[in-house]
Amino acid sequence: MAIDVTVLRVFTDSDGKFGNPLGVVDNSTVDPADRQRIATELGYSETIFIDVPPPGGTSAQARIYTPAAEMAFAGHPTVGASWWLRETGKPVKTLHVPAGIVQVEYDGDLAAVSARSEWAPEFAIHDLSSTDELMAAQPDDFSDDVENYLWTWIDQDQGIMRSRMFAPHLGIPEDEATGAAAVRMTDYLSRDLKIIQGKGSVIHTRWSPEGWVRVAGRVVNDGSTQLD
Template identity: 70%
Template sequence: MAIDVTVLRVFTDQDGRFGNPLGVVDASTVDPGDRQRIATELGYSETVFITLPPEGTHSAHAHIHTPTLELPFAGHPTVGAAWWLRDRGTPIKTLQVPAGIVQISYPGELAAVSARAEWAPTFSIYDVATLDELAAADPDDYADEAEHYLWTWIDQAAGSIRARMFAPHMGIREDEATGAAAVRITEYLSRDLTIVQGKGSVLQTTWSAYGWVEVAGRVVDDGQRQID
């Protein structure tokens, strides 16, 4: 039987452009042993499998897969899951992933997740001197077993940065918007940020001195596809 997949774009700009594609699957429709195969066939940087909240509750469970492996936490799948659940009429307050319990909020038209900084991978962070140098970076030069995050200031006073992320070993040559990396760079700089990543995706972060980082963004529904 064909499996329904909702395709979202997470961390769009205010006009609904850009954003990182995400596959969203109701976990009850899939055998757990098929999750990795489905994520690989879909080919998105991540696919999230959501166990819906029981009636009268406000907590759901999720498993996140790249094309090659399962992740304990990731930002754009958890933001996308939160938005998808609200859109279907079951907003949540927490989302349980293998790394821990993610706090969920819905500020205006955005969906937001709060996560511990240590849940995110330890990215190799590169402070790039100029926007031109960042634009010229070649993902093929970062083909080792690490996640590489390159960034530079757009406006330091305003807390605005430009960023790119490469993780070829995870099947992600270049990621359009990376919530986990946003958590790490926010902790690294210890301040709230507006992050423009990839072709123009936008991530908003809020830093806490207690080890929590909130990542918020806009989400657009790009419709349904089916996979066997």
């Protein structure tokens, strides 16, 4: 039986451009043993499998996979899934992932999640001197066994930064928009941020001294595809 996959772009700019593709799958339609195969075949940086809540439910369970491995938490899948649940008439207040309980908010056209900074994986953080240096970087310039996060300020006073992320060991040569890295960077810098990543994706974050980081972004629906 064919498996239906909704395809979203998460963390677009205000015009709906850019954003990181995400596959969304109703978990009830697949065998758990097939999740990794499906994520690998789709080839998106992440695919999320959701246990859709019953009518009136305010929480959902989810599992997240890259093309190579399962993730305990990731930002762009949880933001995208939260947006998708609202669009299908099932808005939630929490999303349960293996790392813990993600708090969900809706703010106009933005979907937002709040997560603990320690849920995000460790990144090798590279503070570069300029946007030119950042954009000239190539994945082969960095170790291929860790997630390499490259960044530089565009406007430090306003908290606006430019970034890229390479993670070949997860099957992601370059990630267009990385919510988990945004969580880490927000906690690392201890301030709210506007992150422009990849080709132009936009992530908004809010820092809390209690260790929670709110990650918000715009999402668009690019339709659907099917897998056998």
